[in-house]
Amino acid sequence: MQINVKNCKLIELKKIVDEKDGILSVAEQNVQIPFEIKRVYHIYGLNDISANRGYHAHKKLEQVIFCINGSFKLITDDGNNKNNFILNNPNKGIYIGKNLWHTMSEFSQDCIILVFASDFFNESDYIRDYNKFLKYIEELNWLILIISRKNIILLVLK
Secondary structure (H helix, E strand, O other), X not given: OOOOOOOEEEEEOOEEXXXXXXXXXXXXXXXXXXXXXXXXXXXXXXXXXXXXXXXXXXXXXXXXXXXXXXXXXXXXXXXXXXXXXXXXXXXEEEEEOOOOEEEEEOOOOOOXXXXXXXXOOOHHHEEOOHHHHHHHHHHHHHHHHHHHHHHHHHHHHO
C-alpha cells in the first residue's frame, strides 16, 4: 500500500490469536496510536447506501480510524495528492494527521468505525468547505516557505 499524501500512514495493530478464544488487538496511546488519546467515538447504523461522512479537515486534531466490522472507502487529500483506501480489517487503520481532508463512503450495512482522536471536540478546529481547505493549505505552504527562507537568510548572515 503506497501512501502519497502528507500526514497520513497505515497503523497496524498486533493480532494475538487464540484458536478457540478469538483474536485480540490492542491500541495504546503513544505506542500504536501516535498521540495522547483524548476522545474515542464510533460510527454505526450506516444503513443508507448513499451515506457519506467526513468532508472536512482539522487544523490541529489527529485521528486514527479503524473499521472494526464491515467495510468502507476512505479518501484522504492533502491539497496536492489523494489516496483511496478500503478499510475492512479490524486491526488495520489509517492515521489522519492535521491539515488532511477526508471523506468516507461506500459503507457496508454492517460497518462499524472506531476513531481515536488527539483532542476533545472543537468546532473551530474544523475546515468544512473544500475550497477554504485548499486556500488554507496554500497559505500554510507560503508561510512555511517564508519561514524556511528566513532561516536560510539567518544562517547565511551568521
